Amino acid sequence: MLVTYGHMSATNAGGSMKSSLRRTLGVIAATMAALAATALPASAASDRVSPLIHRVSCDRTDYLEVHGNNGQSVLCFADRGFMGVAIYGINWIESGNNRAEIQFQRSVGNPRIESVTMGKWSAWNPGHVHKVTRIEIF
Numbered sequence: 001m002l003v004t005y006g007h008m009s010a011t012n013a014g015g016s017m018k019s020s021l022r023r024t025l026g027v028i029a030a031t032m033a034a035l036a037a038t039a040l041p042a043s044a045a046s047d048r049v050s051p052l053i054h055r056v057s058c059d060r061t062d063y064l065e066v067h068g069n070n071g072q073s074v075l076c077f078a079d080r081g082f083m084g085v086a087i088y089g090i091n092w093i094e095s096g097n098n099r100a101e102i103q104f105q106r107s108v109g110n111p112r113i114e115s116v117t118m119g120k121w122s123a124w125n126p127g128h129v130h131k132v133t134r135i136e137i138f
Contacts, residue, residue, distance in 0.1 A: 052081035053137055062097035064137060066090060082136035090129040095122045103134035 056063055058076040066075045068089045075087060093102060095118040103115045108130045116124055 052079050053077055053083045053135065054079060060096075064096050064098050064100055064135065065094040066132060066135075067092045067094070077135055077137065080137050082134065084134050085132055087132040088130065090132050091127070092123060092125040093118070093132075095120060095124075097121065099138040101134075101136045101138070102132055104129045105131045105133060 054077065056076050056078045058065060058074050060076075063076040063078050066077070066087055067073070068075075068087065068091055070091055077083070090104070093100075097120055098118075099120055100118045101115055102118065102124065103113050104126075105111060105113055106126070106129055113133060116126075118124055
């Protein structure tokens with residue numbers, strides 16, 4: 001009997017299919033263990049909060065608001081944590097009911113990353129920032 005799996009095939013002669021299946025299951029188990037092992041140290045190695053921050057609809061004033069494109073677009077974030085982002089053309093940020101740190105690249109020609117820390121209910125108006133690269137809400 002010939003059994004085909006995508007581009008692989010195995011012949012069920014003398015247990016070779018069982019052997020192949022065991023080998024495949026072993027590879028899957030090893031891969032899953034490796035993925036779990038790489039995921040754990042990232043959070044265990046840091047004493048910082050896990051990345052629970054997430055985007056929300058901008059229907060409340062207590063969210064962190066990132067305004068861009070001369071006020072034509074706004075993105076809102078909620079909950080404690082951090083998130084790597086790539087938000088371009090930023091004009092101002094309002095903290096809402098949050099303390100936050102914003103990391104940013106001021107201009108396209110200058111790759112240096114700067115940061116600003118904001119208190120609750122404050123606004124940061126840098127004029128124009130090329131890109132926000134990270135947001136952390138405390």
